[in-house]
Amino acid sequence: MNFNLNESIEILERTPQTLAVFLSNLSSEWVTCNEGQGTWNATEVIEHLIEGERTNWIPRLEFMLQKGESKPFPAFNRFSHIDDSTKMSIEQNLIEFKKIRHENIEKLKSLITSDVQLDLTGVHPEFGPVKVKELISTWVAHDFTHITQITRVMAKRYREDVGPWKGYLGILNKG
Amino acid sequence: MNFNLNESIEILERTPQTLAVFLSNLSSEWVTCNEGQGTWNATEVIEHLIEGERTNWIPRLEFMLQKGESKPFPAFNRFSHIDDSTKMSIEQNLIEFKKIRHENIEKLKSLITSDVQLDLTGVHPEFGPVKVKELISTWVAHDFTHITQITRVMAKRYREDVGPWKGYLGILNKG
Numbered sequence: 001m002n003f004n005l006n007e008s009i010e011i012l013e014r015t016p017q018t019l020a021v022f023l024s025n026l027s028s029e030w031v032t033c034n035e036g037q038g039t040w041n042a043t044e045v046i047e048h049l050i051e052g053e054r055t056n057w058i059p060r061l062e063f064m065l066q067k068g069e070s071k072p073f074p075a076f077n078r079f080s081h082i083d084d085s086t087k088m089s090i091e092q093n094l095i096e097f098k099k100i101r102h103e104n105i106e107k108l109k110s111l112i113t114s115d116v117q118l119d120l121t122g123v124h125p126e127f128g129p130v131k132v133k134e135l136i137s138t139w140v141a142h143d144f145t146h147i148t149q150i151t152r153v154m155a156k157r158y159r160e161d162v163g164p165w166k167g168y169l170g171i172l173n174k175g
Numbered sequence: 176m177n178f179n180l181n182e183s184i185e186i187l188e189r190t191p192q193t194l195a196v197f198l199s200n201l202s203s204e205w206v207t208c209n210e211g212q213g214t215w216n217a218t219e220v221i222e223h224l225i226e227g228e229r230t231n232w233i234p235r236l237e238f239m240l241q242k243g244e245s246k247p248f249p250a251f252n253r254f255s256h257i258d259d260s261t262k263m264s265i266e267q268n269l270i271e272f273k274k275i276r277h278e279n280i281e282k283l284k285s286l287i288t289s290d291v292q293l294d295l296t297g298v299h300p301e302f303g304p305v306k307v308k309e310l311i312s313t314w315v316a317h318d319f320t321h322i323t324q325i326t327r328v329m330a331k332r333y334r335e336d337v338g339p340w341k342g343y344l345g346i347l348n349k350g
Contacts, residue, residue, distance in 0.1 A: 003336040007202045011329075018197040022189050027182045127339035134338030141337050144330035145346045148323045154186075155319035161178040162316050163309035164302035171320045174349070 003133050005112060008140045013105055015143040016098035019046065019150070024091055031090050033157050042150045046093040049146060053100040057139045058107050064122030064132055065111060072123040108136070178308050180287060183315045188280055190318040191273035194221065194325070199266055206265050208332050217325045221268040224321060228275040232314045233282050239297030239307055240286060247298040283311070 023031060023042055034041040040048065063073040088096070112118065118133040152171055159172045166172055198206060198217055209216040215223065238248040263271070287293065293308040327346055334347045341347055 001336055002204070002208075002332045004202075004204075007204060010201050010205070014197050014201075018193055021196050022193040026185050026189075027179075029177070029179075029182060030185070033177075124339065130338055130340075134336065134340065137333045137336035137338070138340040138344070141330050141333045141340075141344050141347065144326040145344050147326045148330070148346050151319040151322045151326075155316050155323070157177045158312045158316045161176055161309065161312035163305055163312070164299065165305075165309065165313040165316075169313070169316050169320050171323050172316065 003118075003137050005115075005118065005133075005136065008136050009105060009108070011140045011143060012101065012108075015049075015147070016094065016101045019049075019147070020094040020098060023150070024094060029157070030154055033153060035153055035156060039153070040149070042153065043090045043093065045146050045150050045153075046090060046097055049143075050093060050097050050100060052139075052142065053097070053104050057135070058104045058111075060122070061108070061111060061132065061135055064120060064130075064135065065117070067122065069121055069123050069129060072125045075125045112136075178293075178312050180290075180293065180308075180311065183311050184280060184283070186315045186318055187276065187283075190224075190322070191269065191276045194224075194322070195269040195273060198325070199269060204332070205329055208328060210328055210331060214328070215324070217328060218265045218268065220321050220325050220328075221265060221272055224318075225268060225272050225275060227314075227317065228272070228279050232310070233279045233286075235297070236283070236286060236307065236310055239295060239305075239310065240292070242297065244296055244298050244304060247300045250300045287311075 023046070031042040034044075060073050063071075067073075112132070118131070118136075120132045121129045122132075122135075124130045152174060155169070155171045159166065162169060162172070198221070206217040209219075235248050238246075242248075287307070293306070293311075295307045296304045297307075297310075299305045327349060330344070330346045334341065337344060337347070
């Protein structure tokens with residue numbers, strides 16, 4: 001096991017600015033391309049990350065700390081941002097993500113003040129008992145997952161353009 | 176085909192700062208972890224990116240423009256940075272990457288002044304004839320590949336820590 005709260009916060013606090021540097025003011029082709037019907041483009045991934053900040057990580061952490069194993073926390077709709085009709089530009093979303101992530105890291109620091117709390121448990125609606133440190137680890141791994149997704153989706157735009165180098169670039173052949 | 180020179184430059188010029196924001200001043204555990212023996216940590220990936228700037232992309236482009244198909248360009252040792260004993264910190268490497276990438280984008284802009292040049296060809300020592308635009312597309316896709324690699328390697332540190340969420344996070348199970 002490698003989990004460490006401070007090291008987790010290091011990643012959580014870097015992700016929004018990393019994505020802002022990479023994705024701001026790009027040609028629209030880069031941020032609207034996807035991997036085919038039903039898949040997300042970079043803009044939609046940022047919307048999903050914002051939605052996670054609003055409804056998943058901190059709300060679930062608060063729920064766990066308040067209710068323990070007495071009640072499963074509410075299920076999280078991973079696709080709610082797709083149904084949201086109030087679309088903002090990716091630049092606006094990147095600013096919003098940075099703002100809400102910053103607020104949530106402050107909440108995380110105020111909620112977790114002792115290592116003992118990291119082993120407290122709650123009940124996931126599908127998985128059953130889960131620990132606070134597993135939720136926070138997942139928050140971090142979820143950032144990595146979606147940075148990877150964004151770069152993979154964008155890479156595939158050049159899948160044919162690279163010509164014979166395609167065989168060297170495993171990313172172009174991954175789902 | 177999606178290749179566009181200006182859109183390619185947009186990515187090439189963002190990669191160093193993106194990685195600098197994500198990787199600077201992290202706990203050493205994040206930048207020294209790898210996927211097992213013979214695999215690269217984040218620090219080694221940055222060294223590899225610098226090596227590519229020095230010996231691969233622009234040198235090959237210049238070779239293609241000068242020699243055409245008259246002579247294959249020299250093979251590129253993708254592991255030379257591993258043998259280099261003059262190790263710098265990841266922060267030093269990130270600064271060096273930004274500097275050399277900036278210089279190389281300036282060279283790219285000065286070398287390619289007409290769309291006609293994008294279809295010029297050279298000879299890859301393994302693949303045979305390749306086009307200038309394929310080389311530049313590969314340079315871009317190579318950036319995406321290694322951003323993905325870095326995030327995947329770092330994500331795997333928390334492979335067990337996420338507990339039952341592991342099944343939701345495909346990145347943790349990828350090679």
